[in-house]
Structures are given as structure tokens and as C-alpha cells.
Amino acid sequence: MCSSFLRRVAVASAILIAGSVQARELRVCADPNNLPFSNEAGEGFENKLVSLIAEELGAKVSYTWWAQRRGFLRNTLKAEICDLVPGLPARLEGVRTTAPYYRSSYVFVTRSDGPAIGSLDDPILRQVKIGVHLIGDDGSNTPPSHALSRRGIVENVRGFMIYGDYSDPNPPARILEALAKREIDVAIVWGPLGGYFAEHESVSLKVAPVHPTFDGPQLPMVFDISMAVRKEDETLRQEVEAALARRRAEVNAILAAYHVPRLDSGLKGAGSSP
Amino acid sequence: MGSARLALTLAFSLFVQPVLPILAQSSQPQPAAPSFAATPEDGQWSMPQKNFANTRYSDLSEISAENVKNLQVAFTFSTGVNKGQESAPLVVGGTMYMLTPYPNILYALDLTKPGAPMKWQYNPKPAAAAQGVACCDVVNRGPTFANGKVYFTTLDAHVVAVNGETGEEVWKTKLGDINRGETMMMAPLVVRSKVFVGISGGEYGVRGWIQALDAETGQSLWKAYNTGPDQDVKIGPAFKPFYDSDKGKDLGVTTWPADAWQQGGGTVWGWLSYDPELNLLYHGTGNPGPWNPNQRPGDNKWTAGIFARDADTGEARWFYQTSPHDLHDWDTVNEMILLDMEWEGEPRKVMVHPGRTGFVYVIDRTNGEVLSAKPFHALTAVTGVDMKTGRLQVNSEKEPVNNRVIRNICPTAPGAKDWNPSAFSHKTGLLYIPHMNMCMDWESVEPNYIAGTPYVGAEVRMYPGPGGHMGEFTAWDIKEGKELWTINERFPLWSGALATAGDVVFYGTLDGWFKAVHARSGEVLWQFKVDSGIIGQPTTYRGPDGRQYVAVLSGVGGWAGSIVSNDLDPRDGTAAKGFVNAVRELKNVTTKGGTLYVFKLP
Numbered sequence: 001m002c003s004s005f006l007r008r009v010a011v012a013s014a015i016l017i018a019g020s021v022q023a024r025e026l027r028v029c030a031d032p033n034n035l036p037f038s039n040e041a042g043e044g045f046e047n048k049l050v051s052l053i054a055e056e057l058g059a060k061v062s063y064t065w066w067a068q069r070r071g072f073l074r075n076t077l078k079a080e081i082c083d084l085v086p087g088l089p090a091r092l093e094g095v096r097t098t099a100p101y102y103r104s105s106y107v108f109v110t111r112s113d114g115p116a117i118g119s120l121d122d123p124i125l126r127q128v129k130i131g132v133h134l135i136g137d138d139g140s141n142t143p144p145s146h147a148l149s150r151r152g153i154v155e156n157v158r159g160f161m162i163y164g165d166y167s168d169p170n171p172p173a174r175i176l177e178a179l180a181k182r183e184i185d186v187a188i189v190w191g192p193l194g195g196y197f198a199e200h201e202s203v204s205l206k207v208a209p210v211h212p213t214f215d216g217p218q219l220p221m222v223f224d225i226s227m228a229v230r231k232e233d234e235t236l237r238q239e240v241e242a243a244l245a246r247r248r249a250e251v252n253a254i255l256a257a258y259h260v261p262r263l264d265s266g267l268k269g270a271g272s273s274p
Numbered sequence: 275m276g277s278a279r280l281a282l283t284l285a286f287s288l289f290v291q292p293v294l295p296i297l298a299q300s301s302q303p304q305p306a307a308p309s310f311a312a313t314p315e316d317g318q319w320s321m322p323q324k325n326f327a328n329t330r331y332s333d334l335s336e337i338s339a340e341n342v343k344n345l346q347v348a349f350t351f352s353t354g355v356n357k358g359q360e361s362a363p364l365v366v367g368g369t370m371y372m373l374t375p376y377p378n379i380l381y382a383l384d385l386t387k388p389g390a391p392m393k394w395q396y397n398p399k400p401a402a403a404a405q406g407v408a409c410c411d412v413v414n415r416g417p418t419f420a421n422g423k424v425y426f427t428t429l430d431a432h433v434v435a436v437n438g439e440t441g442e443e444v445w446k447t448k449l450g451d452i453n454r455g456e457t458m459m460m461a462p463l464v465v466r467s468k469v470f471v472g473i474s475g476g477e478y479g480v481r482g483w484i485q486a487l488d489a490e491t492g493q494s495l496w497k498a499y500n501t502g503p504d505q506d507v508k509i510g511p512a513f514k515p516f517y518d519s520d521k522g523k524d525l526g527v528t529t530w531p532a533d534a535w536q537q538g539g540g541t542v543w544g545w546l547s548y549d550p551e552l553n554l555l556y557h558g559t560g561n562p563g564p565w566n567p568n569q570r571p572g573d574n575k576w577t578a579g580i581f582a583r584d585a586d587t588g589e590a591r592w593f594y595q596t597s598p599h600d601l602h603d604w605d606t607v608n609e610m611i612l613l614d615m616e617w618e619g620e621p622r623k624v625m626v627h628p629g630r631t632g633f634v635y636v637i638d639r640t641n642g643e644v645l646s647a648k649p650f651h652a653l654t655a656v657t658g659v660d661m662k663t664g665r666l667q668v669n670s671e672k673e674p675v676n677n678r679v680i681r682n683i684c685p686t687a688p689g690a691k692d693w694n695p696s697a698f699s700h701k702t703g704l705l706y707i708p709h710m711n712m713c714m715d716w717e718s719v720e721p722n723y724i725a726g727t728p729y730v731g732a733e734v735r736m737y738p739g740p741g742g743h744m745g746e747f748t749a750w751d752i753k754e755g756k757e758l759w760t761i762n763e764r765f766p767l768w769s770g771a772l773a774t775a776g777d778v779v780f781y782g783t784l785d786g787w788f789k790a791v792h793a794r795s796g797e798v799l800w801q802f803k804v805d806s807g808i809i810g811q812p813t814t815y816r817g818p819d820g821r822q823y824v825a826v827l828s829g830v831g832g833w834a835g836s837i838v839s840n841d842l843d844p845r846d847g848t849a850a851k852g853f854v855n856a857v858r859e860l861k862n863v864t865t866k867g868g869t870l871y872v873f874k875l876p
Contacts, residue, residue, distance in 0.1 A: 067403070139565075142729050159537065161478060161537060162725045
């Protein structure tokens with residue numbers, strides 16, 4: 001299967017070189033219901049970035065929609081029903097990732113009239129009502145939820161399942177609705193989610209990166225995000241990486257339009273981040 | 275590596291230790307099946323547990339220790355679904371019923387005709403999206419037959435009743451929503467006019483419950499949650515737990531951080547037992563979720579324990595928590611076998627529960643008192659059970675927490691033994707326990723990603739316990755609280771056990787051997803290599819021709835076998851929560867399957 005796939009990529013590349021832009025298909029797997037990342041209507045920033053890459057590759061995008069839950073990679077990329085996943089942590093095991101195209105951080109989101117919180121060690125975190133996302137698999141949760149319990153901050157913390165109710169739009173966004181509705185005072189969420197919904201909630205919200213950026217040696221608040229292909233698809237990986245680099249300015253503009261909090265100052269070159 | 279050579283190596287690598295003559299046993303009476311489970315054998319197998327006491331014993335004895343070596347295939351049938359087959363083939367009258375994993379197709383086979391041709395099939399057409407929600411392969415643990423109907427659960431959280439004669443749907447009730455992570459895979463228990471079922475999905479923050487449905491209509495009769503206020507849990511004046519730690523108001527709320535009980539797990543997906551004399555329904559509760567342990571200080575009632583409930587009303591009578599403030603994913607789902615036995619000179623009605631914690635519990639089923647808890651697995655994570663308080667004694671050095679590497683945790687997350695049920699022989703008085711022999715290392719360093727959010731996942735690697743093998747089949751002396759003999763298996767055991775009056779006990783292995791062993795000595799009397807690994811529940815019945823048959827489904831999968839059924843990468847040892855590391859060789863010895871095998875004597 002792999003070899004026939006590679007052959008097809010090779011053929012596709014040859015056609016591209018020959019100038020035909022019709023034949024190539026860029027098969028992408030993404031979540032149909034998870035803004036700001038992606039949705040079936042193509043409204044997420046990952047959708048926009050995929051379109052950019054397709055333009056660069058002279059390819060037509062075809063999506064396979066799959067909720068990004070347990071088994072997502074196994075059932076999509078690894079099952080070869082698509083060839084590209086537009087957002088995964090850099091150097092994720094089991095896949096091959098491009099150089100990162102953004103670096104973001106977990107963020108504190110509070111109402112504009114609420115406290116300004118920048119640090120996990122801020123004493124106010126022992127008083128206010130905090131919302132965090134829960135993963136639930138293997139007893140693992142988001143880094144901020146572990147960081148809070150490590151500090152003994154437990155009683156005033158409310159967990160929101162990252163999975164939510166999938167029949168609702170963008171299930172992970174419930175935590176920010178709860179913030180807007182004053183059910184919690186601060187939400188600690190992954191940056192792109194916080195940045196985007198801070199602009200879209202009915203009340204004014206403010207966003208600040210979580211410090212310290214590493215809570216102990218094993219709990220990073222900061223992640224580099226890349227696009228991913230199957231391990232053996234080095235050719236496609238290089239093409240996507242090159243496309244992201246060539247369209248760097250537009251990539252940055254798209255991320256800015258979605259208010260993605262950046263900890264890189266707009267990556268200077270592919271692979272430049274540590 | 276040739277699979278034939280491997281198979282040969284395996285055949286030689288198992289060994290029996292030590293073979294004790296049964297006569298050496300004490301002269302004290304052995305535990306016995308209660309009268310309601312010791313009725314005259316009708317030759318049928320109408321529920322996976324065989325009877326309300328969950329003994330999985332048949333009084334049929336045509337197949338005996340002397341002649342079992344001649345056992346041969348009578349007929350086979352392909353389920354058409356190559357996923358883990360954890361179900362039990364049932365036989366009622368001249369019909370066999372068998373249920374596949376998702377998409378949960380129910381087949382009826384006509385045993386009165388040569389080759390047992392299909393009479394009908396019923397397809398509930400569960401939502402495909404449910405596959406992405408199920409935690410560990412898309413298994414189902416079997417249908418059950420009562421009132422002329424076949425009852426079963428579907429992966430997308432429906433309960434179905436099908437006319438046993440015609441295959442027509444009688445009713446279908448939706449009890450959960452896969453959009454919220456709710457699934458079902460357990461076998462319902464039917465007691466007269468009630469169907470008892472529970473919900474799965476603790477790792478998605480599902481708040482666990484058990485319900486009774488009207489067997490004729492599917493309407494809910496009562497529903498009891500396993501976390502939250504007493505009223506929701508059906509705890510009232512009749513609730514009389516044995517231990518002080520279970521006494522108090524609204525412990526399902528107060529033993530959690532604020533509101534955490536609302537998504538606290540305590541799901542119900544294991545085996546149910548029923549005592550008709552006490553009219554008590556017994557069920558376990560799943561582990562607490564979805565927080566990791568230090569985010570949910572407290573005992574997290576009423577997760578990871580055993581409830582006795584009034585079967586008519588659902589009102590709780592007693593509770594015993596096998597793993598308070600569970601650290602290890604030790605759901606209390608394993609079988610609870612109801613027996614009568616003499617304890618310190620007094621007759622006691624007991625339940626015997628080989629737990630994930632690594633202990634065989636003997637519990638007074640009238641009041642929840644733990645009479646004994648003896649280890650049947652190598653233990654480092656726990657040291658014992660305090661017989662005064664009933665509390666599990668935990669070794670804090672083996673607690674899996676972030677920012678630490680912890681090695682040699684035994685037992686592992688699936689426990690000393692997972693869902694696959696033991697059998698109790700009414701004849702030998704021994705319990706036959708298929709279980710694991712595994713330990714694990716834990717490290718939380720692996721970057722992961724879900725629903726657009728990065729996090730650091732646990733890197734778990736399981737490996738063989740002491741002795742280098744991963745599975746054990748143990749004959750257990752309940753009274754003495756020790757093993758009589760044990761057969762070591764290369765791979766973890768994920769199949770159920772079956773005991774028969776012919777002094778033959780059956781079980782299957784992940785690499786596809788179906789075995790008959792001597793109930794008293796543990797000698798392997800016969801084995802047959804089927805087409806795929808076995809994780810199903812063997813059953814036996816008397817066919818319309820008057821002959822005894824033994825049936826089992828092959829088809830590797832489940833948590834232990836998902837490396838094969840889900841095509842996981844053997845290079846990624848941490849897949850399937852670290853199970854892949856232990857069973858990476860499994861792909862070299864078996865492939866996916868889904869076949870019914872039925873055996874008889876020539």
C-alpha cells in the first residue's frame with residue numbers, strides 16, 4: 001500500500017511539473033466541528049492554511065472529516081484515508097511532522113472586568129473559580145490542570161471535558177461560554193481556543209499566557225505546532241513544509257486574524273524553533 | 275519467524291506447576307453453589323454467566339477428562355466481523371444465539387439441522403461514530419435470553435429485545451448518547467420481568483448508573499447513579515454498609531472536590547449477579563474519572579466498589595469499595611460468584627470476587643463484610659486489605675503521578691484480572707481464574723493531542739511479571755485462599771473459563787489455543803488451534819441430538835488484543851495504554867478473526 005501511495009505521489013508530482021494543476025488531490029483529515037481549528041464549513045484557520053498549501057502544490061483539497069478523539073490518527077492518517085493532518089504537536093511520535101508553523105501557549109482567559117492573572121503562582125488562583133479542560137485518558141489531563149493540583153488548588157477548580165457533547169458546535173468552547181456566563185472566573189485553555197473565543201464571546205475577555213512556561217520538567221505550557229504526514233511520506237512533508245515557508249507572511253496573517261496567541265515572534269524560518 | 279514454529283514453541287513452553295492430587299485437600303466441605311444455581315441441568319446455556327450465581331458450570335458430563343482428547347470440530351460459523359469477540363454463544367432449545375462486536379449483529383443458528391445453518395440475523399445498525407468513542411476495541415460481552423427474547427446492548431448505548439423465534443425487534447431503547455461519550459458493551463442481566471443494564475464511558479466523564487428496564491416494553495423502571503447525592507444513588511434508610519467509611523450523608527458528593535462527582539465515572543460495564551432469596555442485585559462500579567488522582571482528593575464514592583441493591587426498587591443495601599480513591603484504573607467490573615460456604619464454623623452466604631486489585635475477595639453477600647482477601651497476582655502497588663476497615667492498603671511509592679518515573683507497578687492498569695470471567699465447579703468446589711501476570715512502568719512525558727489541544731500523556735509500558743510469562747490459569751481454593759495449581763501462558767489471558775461435571779475446564783488463549791484441562795490436576799488434556807486469538811466466553815450445551823457440545827468464539831481483540839484487531843504499530847509500545855509493549859509479538863502469531871467453533875466427541 002505504501003509503495004503504491006508513493007508511486008501516486010511521484011506521478012502527481014510529475015504531473016505538477018508538467019503544468020497540469022487539475023490532477024493532484026491533497027487529502028486532508030480534520031475535525032468537522034472544532035473551531036478555531038477546523039470545521040466542515042471550512043471556517044477554521046487550519047482550513048485556510050490547507051487551502052494555501054493546496055494552492056502552492058497546485059492541488060485540489062479533499063477532506064475526510066473525523067472527530068479528533070482517541071483513535072483519530074489510527075483511523076485517518078495511518079489508515080491512509082488521507083495524507084495530511086494540519087495541526088499536531090511538532091515531533092509527535094508515530095507520524096512525521098513539518099517544521100512548526102506556530103508556537104502557542106496555554107493562556108489565562110478572564111473577563112475584562114475580572115482579575116489579570118499571568119502566573120500559576122498568583123495567590124488569587126486560590127480564591128477565584130477556575131475552569132480547566134480535562135482529557136481523562138490514562139489519568140492524563142491538560143498541563144494547567146496538573147499544575148493546579150500540584151499546588152493543592154483543587155476545591156475551586158471545575159473540569160470541562162475536552163470532548164464535550166459532540167452534538168453541540170465546537171465542544172471544547174463550552175468552558176469559555178461558562179466564563180462569559182460568570183459560572184467561572186478564569187478559564188485556562190490552549191492559546192488558539194482562548195484567543196479566538198475571547199473575540200467571539202458576548203462579553204469582553206482578556207487573554208494572557210500562562211507562566212511559568214514549564215511547570216516542573218515535564219509539564220510544558222508551550223507547544224510547537226506542525227502539520228503531519230505518515231512516517232514514510234517524506235516527499236509530501238518537504239512539499240508542505242516548503243509551502244508553509246514560502247507563504248509565511250500569509251500564514252502569519254491568518255493566525256493573527258484568528259487571534260492565535262504566539263510565543264514565536266512569527267517564525268523566522270522553517271525549523272528555526274528549538 | 276514462522277508461525278508454525280512459534281506455535282510449537284508455545285505448546286511446549288506452557289507448563290503445569292505443581293500438580294497436587296485433589297485427595298490432599300482438607301476434609302472440610304468446599305464452598306457450594308447456592309440452591310438457586312444448582313437446579314437440575316437442562317442442557318441449555320441461556321445467559322453468559324450460566325446462572326444468577328455466575329458459576330459458569332454445566333452439569334453435563336458426556337465430555338470427560340478421559341475422552342476429551344477425542345474432541346473434534348462439529349461445525350463453525352463466521353461472524354463476518356473481524357474485531358474482538360468477547361461474547362458467549364447461547365443455546366436455548368434447538369437454537370444457538372451469538373452476537374458480534376460492533377455492528378452488534380445477532381445471529382440465530384438452527385441446531386436441529388446438519389451444520390447448524392443460520393435461521394435469521396438481526397442488525398440493530400448502531401451509529402458508526404460509536405466506534406470512535408469506545409475505549410478499547412468495539413467489543414460486546416454477549417446477549418442474554420429470557421422470556422422468549424434475546425436481550426443485548428449496542429455500542430451506541432441502546433438496549434434491544436429481539437423475538438427469539440423470529441428475530442423480529444420487540445423493542446429498542448436508547449439509554450445514552452455517544453456524543454457525550456456514552457457507550458454500552460456489557461451483557462444485560464434479566465431477572466423475571468426486569469432487564470438490568472449500565473453505562474460505559476468513565477474516561478469521557480460519564481456519570482455512571484445502572485437501570486432496570488421493563489423486559490416487555492423497554493421502559494425504565496428505576497435508575498440509580500453511582501456518584502452524587504444519596505437520593506440519586508438510591509441510598510436511604512435500608513442502606514447498611516458494613517464499614518464506617520461508607521456511612522454518612524451524601525458521601526457521593528462529599529468525598530469529591532466540588533461538583534467533580536458530576537462527571538465522576540463509576541460506570542457499570544461488568545458482570546451482574548442476583549440472589550433470588552435475598553432479592554439482591556449485585557453490581558460493580560467503574561473507576562473514578564476523568565481527573566487524575568491528585569485532582570480528586572477523597573474516597574470518590576461510590577466508584578470502584580460493589581453495590582448490593584434491592585432488585586425491585588434499586589435501593590442500595592450495602593456497598594464495599596475495593597479501591598477507595600482509585601489510583602490505577604481498577605474498575606470493579608469482575609464477576610461476583612455467589613456461593614454458600616462454611617466460614618469459621620458458620621454457614622455464610624458469600625460472593626467470591628477475583629478483583630483487578632490482585633485479591634480474591636470473599637464477601638458476605640448479606641451485609642458486605644469482607645471475610646478474606648488473598649492475593650492471586652504478584653503485587654507491588656498494594657500490600658493487602660485491612661480486615662478491620664476493609665480498606666485496600668496502597669504502596670504510595672507505586673502511585674502513578676506526573677513528573678515521576680515509576681517502575682515495576684504490579685498489577686497494571688487492567689489489573690490482576692480484567693473482565694474475563696472465572697468459572698466455579700460445583701463438583702470440585704474450586705474457582706478457575708483466567709488472569710494476568712504483568713507489571714508496568716509509568717512515565718508522563720509523551721506529547722499528545724486531542725480535539726485541538728496538546729497535552730502530556732502518560733507513557734506506560736506493560737511487561738511480563740515474575741517468571742516471564744503474562745498469563746495464568748489458576749485453580750483457586752476459596753477456603754484456603756490459595757492456588758492449587760497454575761498453568762502459565764505466554765500471553766495475558768483475556769478469555770473466560772468454563773467448568774463442567776466431566777471434570778474438564780475450558781479456556782482460550784490470545785494466540786488461539788482452545789484448551790481443556792483437568793479440573794483437579796490442571797493437566798492439559800486437549801488443545802485445538804483456532805483461526806485467531808480467543809477472548810470469548812466458552813459455553814457448553816446438550817444439542818437436539820442429545821450430545822454434549824462445547825462452543826467458543828475466536829477473534830482476537832479487546833484491550834489486550836487490540837494490537838491485532840486495530841492494527842496498532844508494535845513499535846509504539848505505549849499504544850493501548852501500554853498494553854502493546856507487552857503483546858507486541860501477538861501480531862506474529864495471530865491475525866484478526868471472528869469465527870464460532872463448536873466441538874463434540876466423535
